[in-house]
Amino acid sequence: MESAITRAVVHVIANMHHNFREDLTIDDIAQAAGFSRFHLTREFTHLIGVSPRRFLRAIRFEEAKRLLSDSRLNIAEISHTVGYSSVGTFSSCFKSCTGITPSAYRLLRSTAPLAAGEDPHRDAGAPTAPTTLHGHVQAPAGDQSGVVFVGLFPAPFPQGHPVRCTVLPRPGAFVLDNVPTGKWYVLARSVTQRTGEGRQVRHTPTVGGFGPITASADHAPEPVVLRLYRVNLATLRLCSTAQQGLHPAPAGS
Incomplete structure (x- = not known):
């Protein structure tokens, strides 16, 4: 039988997607779901693999990246559009999640050539390879x-902060830009819908993992496939991934 907390997490995710442009706080989200902030954060993190704050941030930054690429809005306007009241906070959090500033991200996505000697990765902090993971x-x-x-982690389990992350509206293609040099694991968490007895919809946590992958200046990672498994199988699958590694997806898949 589906638990109340699972239904609450599904409600929270829908709330984030519908209202991320507003000045939405974790307290607001928890109150709307009928849970304390502490309880919701603990259960959401256990179920999804990352905190609700980080999940909401990833949703906002996916929209920010789209606006940086496709619109003429300035950084301040984009910041307010995706729910940030402070441009400085938006810029620092964007850089923390993507490894690059909003201005540099727009520059990378621009059709205009870079100025001679200009390096959009110069502020990234950690060593980075000019590569993208598909x-x-x-x-x-x-x-x-x-x-x-979907998050990129240094270990085969979602502990600590992902070095890169994204949120997809549904399973499908994803891109992680500006992947740092090193060995990484790509981990995914979802809450999918299944029709149970009496055609009642049930929400089932699913997870998937892939890795390790290697990114460096002279080695771009090949495309990967993340297959989601229901939680009763997921632990075994992820343990197998950690011990044996997985093979890259065939070209063109």
């Missing part, structure tokens, strides 16, 4: 599409 998330057979969090 991949595809596959849901279990028979499951309806659900929101997916």
Whole structure:
């Protein structure tokens, strides 16, 4: 039987997607879901793999990246559009999540050539390779599409902060830009919908993992496929990933 907290997390994710442009706080989200901030944060992190604050941040930054690429809004306007009241906070958090400033991200996506000697990665902090990781998330057979969090971690489990992350509205293609040099694991968490007895919809946590992958200045990672598994199988799958590694997706997949 589906738990109340699982239903609450599904409600919270929907709330984030509908209202991320507002000045939405974790306290607001928890109150709307009928839980304390501490309880919601603990259960959301246990179920999804990252905190609700980081999940909301990833949703906002996906929209920010789209606006940086496709609109003529300035950084301040984009900041307010995606729910930030402070441009400085938006810029520092964007850089923390993507490894690059909003201005540098727009420069990378611009069709105009870079000025001679200009390096858009100069502020990234950690060593970075000029590479992008492409991949595809596959849901279990028979499951309806659900929101997916994809993160890049230094270990085969979502402990600490992801070095890069994104949120997908449903399983499918994803891109992680500006991947730092090193060995990484790509982890995904979702809450998918299944039709149970009496055609009642049930929400089932699913996870997937891939790695390790290697990124360096002279070695771009190949495209990866993340297959989501229901939690009763996920632990075994992720342990197998950690011990044996997985193979890159075939070209063109």
